[in-house]
Amino acid sequence: MGTTGPVVADLRDITDDSFGGKASGLAELMRLGLPVPPGFAIADAAAVPAAAVMERFSRMRAAGSTPVAVRSSAAGEDGAELSFAGQYETVLGVGTERDLVAAVHRCVASADSGRATHYGSGGAMHVVVQQLVDAAAAGVVFTADPVSGRRDLLVIDAVHGLGESLVDGSGHSDHHVLTAAGASVTSEVGPHPVLAPDQLTAIRTGAQTAAAHWGRPLDLEWAIDRAGTLWWLQARPITTLPGELDEMDTPVSAGHVYTRCNIGEMMPGAFCPLTAAVSGHAIDYAMQMVQVMGGVQRGYEERWPQVGYFYGHMFLNLSEGTALSSGILGNSREQFSMSICGRVVDELEAAPPKPFAQRLRNTVRLSAFTLSVGPAIRRLPAEIDGFPVISGRDPRVVLAQLEAGVALYRRVTLTHVRSSSRAAVAANILEDRLVRAAVRRGASEADGRAEAIRLLAGATDVESVVMVEQLTGVITLLAADPDAAAAFRSAAPADAVESLVAAQSPAGAALREFLARHGHRGYRELCMRDPSWADDPGGLGSMMQIMLRAPAPEREAAAAPGPRRGALRLLARLARGGARGREETKSRMAQVAHRLKRGYRHLGAVLSERGDLPDADLVFFFDRAELARLVDGDTALVPRAEQRRLALPFQAALHFPDVSVGRPEPAPPRAAVAVPADGEIAGRPAGRGVVAGVVRVAHSVVEARELRPGEVLVAPVTDVGWTPYFAVIAALVTDIGSSVSHGAVVAREYGLPCVVNTLVATTALRTGDRVRVDGDRGVVTLISRP
Helix, strand or coil, rough: CCCCCCEEEEHHCCCCCCCCCHHHHHHHHHHHHCCCEEEECCCCCCCCCCHHHHHHHHHHHHCCCCEEEEEECCCCCCCCCCCCCCCCEEEECCCCCHHHHHHHHHHHHHHHHHHHHHCCCCCCEEEEEEEECCCCEEEEECCCCCCCCCCCEEEEEEEEECCCCCCCCCCCEEEEEEEECCCCEEECCCCCCCCCHHHHHHHHHHHHHHHHHHCCCCCEEEEEEECCCEEEEEEEEEECCCCCHHHHCCCCCCCCCCCCCCCCCCCCCCHHHHHHHHHHHEEEEHHHHHHCCCCCCCCCCCCCCCEECCCCEEEEHHEEEHHHHHHHHCCCCCHHHHHCCCCCCCCCCCCCCCCCHHHHHHHHHHHHHHHHHHHHHHHHHHHHCCCCCCCCHHHHHHHHHHHHHHHHHHHHHHHHHHHHHHHHHHHHHHHHHHHHHHCCCCHHHHHHHHHHHHHHHHCCHHHHHHHHHHHHHHHHHHHHHHHHHHHHHHHHHHHHHHHHHHHHHHHHHHHHHHHHCCCCCCCCCCCCCCCHHHHHHHHHHHHHHHHHHHCCCCCCCCCCCCCCCCHHHHHHHHHHHHHHHCCCCCCCHHHHHHHHHHHHHHHHHHHHHCCCCCCCCHHHHHHHHHHHHHHCCCCCHHHHHHHHHHHHHHHHHCCCCCECCCCCCCCCCCCCCCCCCCEEEECCEECCCCCCCEEEEECCCCCHCCCCCCCEEEECCCHHHHHHHCCCEEEEEECCCCCCCHHHHHHHCCCCCCEEEECCCCHHHCCCEEEEEECCCCEEEECCCC
């Protein structure tokens, strides 16, 4: 394709993309005042008269601006939608007319090369001719991290000499990841660092100036000459980024303390926006209503004070939560943070206490509210059964039904929070009294905690334990038929489950019964997008195949403790009853979530059939208010929802400190943590007993599919989706959690040694390590490492 304008132009005179993306980008950098090597561009170089090129080259040579670099600037190259970086020819060190003509021909010929054709480019081949920088250092800078997708980070890669060794991979580069303010996040440098601190700063600020002007993240090439001058060689948009990872973040109050503890167990990982707008909203509502009943908040507020949603992850606002401590008796900042985080959170400041009479009144009111939760729990089955299966074709009617379901979800979640509060308060008071008693008699705090764990064990009919026992029963029946067991093991997990469900056999009947009672459970079960076991035969089948590989380790079920003094006996009974109620109400929450997620997927299918969505899955990337607009025919947000979907895997790769002051920010990539010199990793005791075994580190339930019977499971946190694995492991170790968290409750009732809140176990230990797990002391000891 030719051009109707000049065929050769100085870079500083180019004002549009008629000379290609590279030339346009360089011209824009010049207008910003950033140093760019002088040069000119050739439009449609295959057809341009050689005389015009030679005349311009002669001028450069006369000015001392040679040798030059000759680079492609193809139509569409380095544009906003696509970047053809490295797909065309670049010729360096051109010093004569003859070499220039040959270099231009090579660039033109590269348009027909296999790599460029495969890359999908087309149109005229333009060429840029620039003075070659005698580079002492060169490299690239990304004004957003293309690996993590974070737009608040910059990435600089640098090599000694020309940058070609960085592009072609032949040279080792220094690698820097910086915050927008210039703080170092990661710095990987060789024995002779390429860049001095002031050079890093100059590259960062120049790149930020360009990105602010373009209004989008950029990938820029630069070089520093022997005199120390920084030159800019190229600027192009980063075309591989997802949507902004923090687009849907909730507002945050400065100085507030947020945590992933507790909620990180219930809501592990990153979640789609609809999950935040449904499950996050329900949790926030329930926790606010506890504040209301505790007299420290007048009524429900829409501003999400209790739960935060940042970078796709859920957080609890400890600062808002601790307000309750100032309004009731017998609850301190220390006790509150212990119940949530398993440790005292020093960053958390307690609010000034309310007058005694007000605290007494609030305490009576809140205690009655939490302790009287029993009738509300008993009403849940009928309320949930009244929620209809959503199957209509009118999206407005479907959305109205879903909104009614969200209202039910709020009520069920409030009942769960009341039940959890009853369990946590009794357990915390019991532990506090036993620790104090142990210290008074000269024993250790660990001895007091071990005694508390013993008293907490022995609860009957804990839903999650019943679930494991029932699934273990299915496996036992299946193993009794060798042919059926062999067929189940050898089939694809989803096919294995579907065949067994259809089988007229004792194991098939048992699995159908299991799914009827527990099919609404699963990994990340409160996620609106992730399927429950009833809709995910592959996930359930993978766990069942592991359980079928070998018999479960021999262990004794937790026995009910013997009698104690009256006050302790009452506290232990309340704590065990609270654990049972907590697990039951969590199951009811999951039951409502299961019906809602099916309903939202149905809504997505209806909207897709109507042509408003490209596919049903995209429905999960709107919030509830946006869905109302979408149902009314407003499809303007569809492209943004598609960007949010692209962002979710990037968000899922992020992790955070367990406690953050102010807006939570992702932590640097996790590096291995050294095991202390004495080999001991300390946590909190959560399930009694001592066992030695081989470690299996699993950061997700998918990784847990590699478990072998008798191994020690080491995980960041576990939710109910991990529970069937408890039938085959020897012990459980987690990074976060408390004595009343889900993993601790189930491990305790299943007789598993358990240590929680180690903070570092998944980074300090490796799969294959041999460890001793002491659930009495809350210590994991490294015995040997392969």
